[in-house]
Structure formats: C-alpha cells, structure tokens
Amino acid sequence: MSATKQFWAILRKDLLLEIRSKDVFTSTFLFSIMALVIFHFAFSPNLKDLTPVAAGMLWVAVLFTSLLGLNRSFVHEKDEQCLDGLLLTPVDRPVIFLAKLAGNLIFLIVLQVIVVPIFALFFLGGLTGAAALKLAMVLLLGDLGICGVGTLLATISANTRARDLLLPILYLPVMTPFMMQVVSYTNALIMGGTAAVDMSSWLYLIIAFDIIFLLAGYALYDFVIGE
Amino acid sequence: MNRKNITIGLSILAGVLLVISLYGIFVVEPVLPAAQTGFSQKIFYWHLPVAILSFIAFLATLVFSVMYLIKKELKYDVAAYCSAELGLVFGVVLMVFGMTWDYLAWGVWWTWDPRLTTYLILLLLFGAYFFLRSMVTERSRQATFAAVFGIIAALDVPVSFLSTRLIKNVLHPVVIGAKDSGLEPSMYIWLLLSMLGFTLLYVALLLVKIDIENMQDGLRDVKDAIENGGK
Numbered sequence: 001m002s003a004t005k006q007f008w009a010i011l012r013k014d015l016l017l018e019i020r021s022k023d024v025f026t027s028t029f030l031f032s033i034m035a036l037v038i039f040h041f042a043f044s045p046n047l048k049d050l051t052p053v054a055a056g057m058l059w060v061a062v063l064f065t066s067l068l069g070l071n072r073s074f075v076h077e078k079d080e081q082c083l084d085g086l087l088l089t090p091v092d093r094p095v096i097f098l099a100k101l102a103g104n105l106i107f108l109i110v111l112q113v114i115v116v117p118i119f120a121l122f123f124l125g126g127l128t129g130a131a132a133l134k135l136a137m138v139l140l141l142g143d144l145g146i147c148g149v150g151t152l153l154a155t156i157s158a159n160t161r162a163r164d165l166l167l168p169i170l171y172l173p174v175m176t177p178f179m180m181q182v183v184s185y186t187n188a189l190i191m192g193g194t195a196a197v198d199m200s201s202w203l204y205l206i207i208a209f210d211i212i213f214l215l216a217g218y219a220l221y222d223f224v225i226g227e
Numbered sequence: 228m229n230r231k232n233i234t235i236g237l238s239i240l241a242g243v244l245l246v247i248s249l250y251g252i253f254v255v256e257p258v259l260p261a262a263q264t265g266f267s268q269k270i271f272y273w274h275l276p277v278a279i280l281s282f283i284a285f286l287a288t289l290v291f292s293v294m295y296l297i298k299k300e301l302k303y304d305v306a307a308y309c310s311a312e313l314g315l316v317f318g319v320v321l322m323v324f325g326m327t328w329d330y331l332a333w334g335v336w337w338t339w340d341p342r343l344t345t346y347l348i349l350l351l352l353f354g355a356y357f358f359l360r361s362m363v364t365e366r367s368r369q370a371t372f373a374a375v376f377g378i379i380a381a382l383d384v385p386v387s388f389l390s391t392r393l394i395k396n397v398l399h400p401v402v403i404g405a406k407d408s409g410l411e412p413s414m415y416i417w418l419l420l421s422m423l424g425f426t427l428l429y430v431a432l433l434l435v436k437i438d439i440e441n442m443q444d445g446l447r448d449v450k451d452a453i454e455n456g457g458k
Contacts, residue, residue, distance in 0.1 A: 149379065156372050160362040169358050170376060173351040174383050205389065212382055220375045223296055 010099035055187035074158035097221040148213035237431035244424030251417035267331035284314030289381035292374035304370035309436035352380035
C-alpha cells in the first residue's frame with residue numbers, strides 16, 4: 001500500500017467512526033456554544049459592548065473545545081487497544097501522524113463552520129465579506145497549529161497514567177504564545193483596524209508557529225508512538 | 228581526585244565566591260542615587276547571574292533531551308531531568324528577586340512585561356514537564372516523552388519571547404531599557420564574581436542531583452530484584 005493510500009485508510013476510519021457515532025461533534029458543538037453563553041454572562045456586568053473581548057472569547061472557546069476533540073481522538077484508540085493494532089500494520093509512523101492530524105483538523109473546521117457564524121451573530125452582529133474571509137484564514141492557520149502540536153501531545157498524554165487529564169497541562173502552556181498572536185490578529189480584524197497597527201507581523205508569526213509546530217510534530221512523532 | 232571531592236570542592240568555592248561578592252555588593256560598592264533605583268539596584272548583582280543560569284539550565288535540558296533521543300541512553304535523561312529541576316529552582320529564585328525589584332523600582336509586584344511573561348510561560352512549561360514525568364512509570368517511556376516535550380517547550384520559548392515583545396511594542400512603542408542604566412566598571416567585577424559563584428553552584432548541584440538520581444535508580448533495581456525472588 002502506498003503512503004497516500006495508508007493515509008486515506010486511517011483518515012477514512014476516523015471519519016467513519018465519527019459520522020456513525022457523532023460523539024466528538026455533538027460534545028464539542030454543545031461545549032463551544034455553552035462556553036460562548038458563559039462568556040457573555042461573565043463579561044456583560046461590566047461591558048455593554050462585547051466586541052473588544054470577542055476575539056479572546058472566540059479563541060478561548062476554540063482552544064478548550066479542541067482539547068475535547070484531541071483527547072477523544074486517542075483515548076478511544078487506547079481503550080480498545082486499537083493503537084497497538086494500528087502499530088502492527090506496516091504503516092509509516094509519520095503517516096499515522098498526518099492522518100490523525102488531518103482527522104482532527106477536519107473535525108475542528110466542520111465545527112467552526114457552524115459555531116463561528118453563531119459567534120458572529122451573538123457578539124459581532126454579523127461580519128462583512130472581506131473581514132469574514134480574513135477571519136476564516138486566521139481560523140484555518142490557528143487550527144493548523146492547534147492540531148499540529150495537539151496531535152503530538154495527545155498521543156503522549158493518552159499513553160500515560162493520567163490519560164486525558166494530562167493533555168491540558170501540556171497543551172495550554174505550549175499554546176499560550178501562539179494564542180497571543182491569533183487573538184491579536186483576530187482582535188485587530190474585529191475592531192476594524194482602528195488600532196492602526198501592522199497586522200502582517202502577527203500573521204508572519206502565526207505562520208512561523210505553524211511551521212515549527214508541524215515540523216516538530218512530524219519529526220518527533222516517531223519517538224512518541226514507538227514507545 | 229574522585230567525583231565526590233570535586234563536588235565538595237566546587238561547592239566550597241561557590242560559597243566563598245558568593246560571600247565575597249556579597250561583601251563587594253553591600254560594603255565596597257556605594258549605593259546608587261535614587262534616580263537609578265537606589266539601594267534596590269543591588270538585587271541586580273545576583274538577579275542577572277541567576278537569570279542567565281536558569282536559562283543555561285533549561286538549555287542544558289534541551290541538549291540532553293536531544294542527546295537522549297539520539298543515543299537512547301538513560302544517563303542523558305537523568306542529566307536532562309536534573310538540569311530542568313535546577314532550572315526551576317533558579318527560576319523561582321529569579322521570580323522572587325525580580326518581583327521584589329519590580330516592587331521597589333516601579334511600585335508594582337507584577338507587570339506583563341515581555342521578559343516576565345516569557346519567563347512565566349517557561350516556568351509553566353517546565354511545571355508541565357515534571358507533571359508529565361510523574362505520570363509515566365515505565366522508565367524508557369518516561370524518558371522519551373519527557374525529551375519530546377522538553378524539545379517542544381524549548382522551541383516555544385524563543386518564539387514566545389519574540390511574540391510578547393511584538394505585542395508589547397504595539398501597546399507601548401517606547402521600550403524601557405531599565406537595566407542598561409550605565410554600569411560602573413567596578414560593578415562588573417562583583418557581577419562577574421557572583422556569575423562565577425552561581426555557575427559553580429549550578430555545576431555542583433547538578434553533580435549531586437545526578438548522583439542522587441542514579442542512586443535512586445540503583446535502589447529501584449535492587450528492590451525489583453528482591454521482589455522477583457532475588458534473581
């Protein structure tokens with residue numbers, strides 16, 4: 001089997017599992033909507049207009065929601081010893097990484113296609129065409145970084161005693177500097193560039209993070225999954 | 228000269244150097260005028276060496292982690308772990324010095340300044356590093372996971388420093404060069420002396436810590452052997 005075929009086989013298995021059970025989608029969808037509602041009540045006592053904090057709310061919701069999905073993508077592999085089965089097949093380890101990453105990415109994107117318009121409706125009163133396109137782009141870049149490092153760290157935590165308890169502890173500090181960039185960029189986008197700053201430098205840093213996270217994940221995955 | 232004597236020698240030398248540097252800092256050097264933050268400036272003599280050493284300690288963790296992944300020998304993992312622990316100790320000391328200085332110089336205990344923020348993230352990353360280690364019992368798996376996470380954490384730090392700077396520059400275009408406030412040549416001597424003292428202290432502590440870890444590993448092997456019926 002060629003690497004491409006192996007990739008599609010693993011990805012197809014994950015997607016099929018999700019389409020049939022809808023576990024991850026249902027839980028992450030409900031979770032992100034609840035998070036947005038809670039954010040509203042957490043901030044509304046002091047703020048009439050929530051637009052200045054909207055970018056932060058969006059990304060905190062995305063970050064915490066992604067934790068649920070990332071945990072799920074490995075914990076069930078571990079429960080049924082599926083991972084051992086997968087490792088026994090003659091599949092290159094990096095292919096497993098890429099397929100798992102693609103699966104997580106697709107889950108996150110599908111979720112955002114539904115949740116982000118709701119978010120825009122709740123807090124921004126709708127978005128114009130150009131801003132919506134840029135928001136979609138930064139979301140996609142953010143998702144890439146989240147899934148790149150998240151897939152690696154989720155594999156590590158699923159193989160420890162703490163299982164899903166460990167992932168947030170490893171994942172959140174690694175993601176903090178990345179979050180600074182995506183939130184700053186999204187914030188400038190939402191505030192309509194009134195901050196008068198050069199947004200491209202954030203974008204370059206986001207892309208730099210993406211490249212580092214993806215390369216590190218790709219290079220180090222072999223060590224992690226072999227253990 | 229065996230290793231134990233080297234460790235003792237290094238510790239004594241470090242202690243002597245640090246005491247001499249204290250004498251220099253508090254007795255020989257005059258108190259700076261209030262415009263240059265006055266008496267609180269004396270923290271700086273120990274603050275800078277501790278900062279540099281905690282970075283060296285974390286850098287050593289990165290190097291040892293990479294070495295472990297390449298060679299798969301447990302001694303590199305032990306070294307990485309011990310150095311990370313020292314980095315954390317130096318890091319906490321640094322935070323205490325730094326926050327005291329912040330308070331005396333700027334009147335606040337904490338600001339979200341690029342250096343402080345980066346350092347806080349660094350400490351959180353290494354806190355996670357130790358939690359990860361404690362959650363894995365199997366020795367080789369523990370070493371591998373810790374090495375991989377150590378590398379990710381180390382990659383994160385320089386970029387995070389860059390990012391905090393960038394964000395800060397947006398809010399406050401004028402970067403305060405607080406610590407470049409013209410050092411007198413004689414001050415460098417005491418700074419260098421405490422730097423040397425802390426470096427020796429780090430090396431001595433690292434050697435002791437590695438010995439302790441190796442003894443613990445040996446003890447565990449003996450215990451396992453006893454449990455398996457003395458075989």
